[in-house]
Amino acid sequence: MKKLLLLLLIVAIAVLAGWQLYQWLTSSDVTKKPDRSKVAVPVETTPIQIGPIHDVGVFTGSLEPKSQFVVAPKVAGWLRELLVDVGDTVNRRQIIAVLDDEEFTQEVEQARAELQVATANAANCASDLDIAKREYERAKALREKQIASASELDVSEASFNACQTRHKVSLAHVAQKEAALKTALVRLSYTKVQVFWEEGDQTRVVGERFVDEGALLQVNQPIVSILQINPLTAVVYVIERDYPKVKIGQQAVVTTDAYPGKTFTGGITRIAPLLKESSRQARMEVEVPNPDLILKPGMFIRAKIEFTKHEEATLVPLAALVRRNDQEGIFIADPQHLKARFVPVTTGILGDEMVEIIKPAISGLAVTMGNHLLEDGSNITMPGSGDSQ
Numbered sequence: 297m298k299k300l301l302l303l304l305l306i307v308a309i310a311v312l313a314g315w316q317l318y319q320w321l322t323s324s325d326v327t328k329k330p331d332r333s334k335v336a337v338p339v340e341t342t343p344i345q346i347g348p349i350h351d352v353g354v355f356t357g358s359l360e361p362k363s364q365f366v367v368a369p370k371v372a373g374w375l376r377e378l379l380v381d382v383g384d385t386v387n388r389r390q391i392i393a394v395l396d397d398e399e400f401t402q403e404v405e406q407a408r409a410e411l412q413v414a415t416a417n418a419a420n421c422a423s424d425l426d427i428a429k430r431e432y433e434r435a436k437a438l439r440e441k442q443i444a445s446a447s448e449l450d451v452s453e454a455s456f457n458a459c460q461t462r463h464k465v466s467l468a469h470v471a472q473k474e475a476a477l478k479t480a481l482v483r484l485s486y487t488k489v490q491v492f493w494e495e496g497d498q499t500r501v502v503g504e505r506f507v508d509e510g511a512l513l514q515v516n517q518p519i520v521s522i523l524q525i526n527p528l529t530a531v532v533y534v535i536e537r538d539y540p541k542v543k544i545g546q547q548a549v550v551t552t553d554a555y556p557g558k559t560f561t562g563g564i565t566r567i568a569p570l571l572k573e574s575s576r577q578a579r580m581e582v583e584v585p586n587p588d589l590i591l592k593p594g595m596f597i598r599a600k601i602e603f604t605k606h607e608e609a610t611l612v613p614l615a616a617l618v619r620r621n622d623q624e625g626i627f628i629a630d631p632q633h634l635k636a637r638f639v640p641v642t643t644g645i646l647g648d649e650m651v652e653i654i655k656p657a658i659s660g661l662a663v664t665m666g667n668h669l670l671e672d673g674s675n676i677t678m679p680g681s682g683d684s685q
Contacts (some may be wrong), residue, residue, distance in 0.1 A: 300470060312556065313447055314449060317446070330431065332340040334526070335675065336634070336675040336676060336677045337636075337669045337674055337675065337676050337677070338666055338667065338676070338677045338678075339627075339629065339636065339663045339666035339667065339670070339676045339677070340663070340664055340665035340666050340679070341629045341661035341662060341663050341664060341678065342351060342612070342613050342616070342662055343587060343661055343662075343663070344610065344612055344628075344631055344653075344659050344660055344662050345610075345611040345650075346608060346609070346610060346611070347608075347609065347611055347648050348554075348605060348606065348607045348608075348609065349452035349605070349606055349609045349611060349644075349645050349650060349652050350375075350500060350602050350604075350645070350647065351541070351602070351603040351604045351605070351645040352538060352597055352600055352601065352602050352603065352647075353534075353538045353541065353542075353563070353570065353601045353603060354599070354600050354601075354602070355533065355534060355538075355580070355598070355599045355601070356532060356596070356597070356598055356599075357445055357530055357531045357532030357533065357593060357596075357597055357599060358530075358531060358593075358594060358595065358596055358597060359466040359528045359529070359530055359531075359552075359584070359591055359592065359593050359597055360528065360529045360530075360593055360597045361497065361503070361523040361524055361525055361528065361529070361593045362496070362524040362525070362526075362528060362529055362590070363493070363523075363524045363584055364503060364521055364522065364523045365493075365521070365522055366506075366519070366520070366521045366522075366523065367392060367393075367489060367491050367518070367519050367520050367521075367522060367590075368489075368515075368516045368517055368518050368519060369393070369395060369487075369513050369515065369516070369517065370515060370516075370542070370600075371395065371400070371483055371486045371487050371515060372397040372457060372512075372513060372514050372515050373394060373396050373397075373399070373400075373472055373487060373512075373513060374395060374450060374510065374511075374513070375393060375394075375505045375507060375508075375509055375510060375511045375512075375513050375514055375519075376395060376396050376509070377391070377393065377394040377422050377509060377510050378392070378393050378395050378505075378507070378508070378519070378521060379391060379392050379393060379394070379468070379504060379584055379657060380388070380392045380393075380502050381502065382502055382503070382504060382506075382520075383501060383502060384501065384502045385500070385501055385502075386491050386499065386500055386501070386502060387491075387498060387499055388491070388492060388493060388498055388499075389490050389491070389492055389505070389620045390490065390491055391488045391489065392489055392490070392491055392502075392519070392520060393488075393489040393519050393520075394487060394488055394489070395486075395487040395488075395513065395640050396487070397487040398500045398543050398572035399654050400480070400483050400484040400486075400487055401473075401484060402633075403480040403483050403484070404477070404481055404617065406480075407473065407476045407477040407479070407480040408477055409419065410477075410493065410628075411470065411474065411476070411477050412476055413593055414469045414470045414472070414473040415470055415473075415657075416586045416645055417466050417469065418466035418467055418469070418470045418650075419462070419465040420466075421459065421462045422466075423465040423466075424459045424462070425456075425461075425462075425463045426458075427459075427601065428452075428455050428456040428458075428459035429456055429459075430457070431452050431455065431456070432452045432453055432456035434452075435451075435452035435453075436452075436453075436605045441508065446540075446597060447460060452627040465659070466473065466545040467616065470473040472656070474509040477682050489519060491522055491524075493524075495527060496524050497524065499500050500522050500523060500524050500525075501519040501522070501523050501525060501589075502520050502521070502522060502523075503520075503522065503523040503593075504521040505519075505520050506518045506519060506521075507518065507519055517518065523593065525586055525589060525591070525592070525593060526585065526586040527583050527585045527586055528580070528583075528584045528586050528593065528657075529564070529581050529582070529583060529584070530550055530562060530582040530584050530597050530599055531579060531580075531581055532575060532579075532580050532582065532597075532599045533575070533577040533578065533579060533580065534567075534578050534580050535576065535577055536571055536577070538603070539571065539578050539661055541566075541603040542580060542601065542603075544564055544565065544566075544567060545563055545564065545566075546601055546602075546603075547561060547563055547601070548561070548563070548564060548580065548582045548600065548601045548604070549561055549563070549598050549599070549600045549601075550562055550584050550598070550599050550600075550612050551597065551598050551600070552591070552595050552597045552598075553596060554591075555593055559666045560584050560586075561584075561585075562582040562583050562584035562585065562599075563582065563583055564580060564581070564582055564601075565581050565582065565583045566580070567581075568578050568580065582599055604645070606644070606645060607650060609645070609652040609653075610652065610653040610654075610657070611650045611651070612626055612650065612651060612653060613622075613649060613662065613663040613664050614646070614647075614649060614650065614651050614666065615664040615667075615683065616651075616662040616663060616664050616667065617641075617643070617651060618667050618668065618670075620638055620671070620672070624640065624641060624643065625638055625639050625640040625641050626638075626639055626641055626658075626663070626667075627639075627659040627662070627663040627667045627670050628658065628660045628662060628670050629662075629663050629678065630660075630675060630680060631661065634675060634676050634678065635673060635674070635675065635676065636667075636670045636672075636674045636675075636676050637672060637673070638670070638671070638672035639656065639658060640656070641653050641654075641655070641656070642653075642654045663676075670676045
């Protein structure tokens with residue numbers, strides 16, 4: 297019984313002590329939050345400016361040839377000569393490779409001989425037709441004079457008609473052999489492989505070489521690739537936020553690590569009508585003149601595009617922007633009373649260092665350092681202001 301009374305007494309003392317400690321803590325300054333409005337916060341400021349600001353997008357991508365294609369033979373054969381190599385300049389319709397043409401030459405000779413036979417046969421048929429025609433005309437004249445019988449006239453007419461038919465067949469045979477000769481000549485010409493394109497510059501360059509001399513080539517087997525590198529196409533990808541801003545014809549300033557400090561200007565020629573779901577980006581092409589041929593396909597590039605420009609914009613440093621109570625704004629310093637006033641703002645163009653303030657109309661000194669500690673009406677200290685109030 298005594299132990300139980302002692303235990304209850306200890307519990308009561310512990311409860312009383314805990315209550316007194318709670319009362320002391322709640323009434324003490326230990327748990328009270330400091331009033332920022334009464335604490336002078338050291339700050340740095342920058343004058344709010346009026347000036348131009350550019351809305352510029354910077355995109356990365358790579359250079360591609362304006363056009364490219366592979367040259368391949370239209371007939372199979374041994375590659376006897378390869379007349380160009382990587383980096384060589386080629387002209388339109390230039391012969392760049394020669395295949396062994398012995399077999400095709402023989403086909404031409406055979407076709408030419410067959411044409412001669414067909415021509416001779418046609419000439420023989422023409423002679424027979426001339427004789428049959430004269431015989432028919434003589435028989436018809438004799439029949440009119442009642443000298444020749446009707447059967448003799450019929451035989452002569454039938455012979456004339458047969459000769460006409462044979463002559464027509466011989467002429468058709470000649471036309472067939474002429475076509476065969478033309479085909480053989482065309483196939484022979486295919487042994488001299490040419491490059492050809494319709495539009496663009498007269499000259500282009502060899503990009504890659506795929507075979508060596510002596511190789512047995514199949515029909516349509518690539519020999520070399522031909523590139524048009526003036527102009528080049530810069531392929532970049534536009535994010536969803538900037539997609540509505542890009543337009544055909546806008547100018548882009550292109551830079552590459554290969555030529556630090558050097559810029560190249562081009563124009564937007566194509567914009568994809570869709571964004572890829574995986575990246576939410578759209579393909580955009582910029583045509584970049586390359587008259588000196590110093591830019592090469594495959595180079596990594598950055599394209600800077602100016603979307604818009606405001607000449608008389610109200611500007612503050614990006615560091616001045618803060619959020620208070622889910623509102624974006626800036627603190628404007630009052631150097632006379634050493635107070636900071638929070639002003640909610642609507643921003644416009646974001647530059648690299650400055651931001652445009654669309655509304656409200658503001659002026660004065662924007663707080664750029666120390667503003668994360670401020671509330672509306674906070675005391676501040678500024679360089680050269682002395683002690684706070």
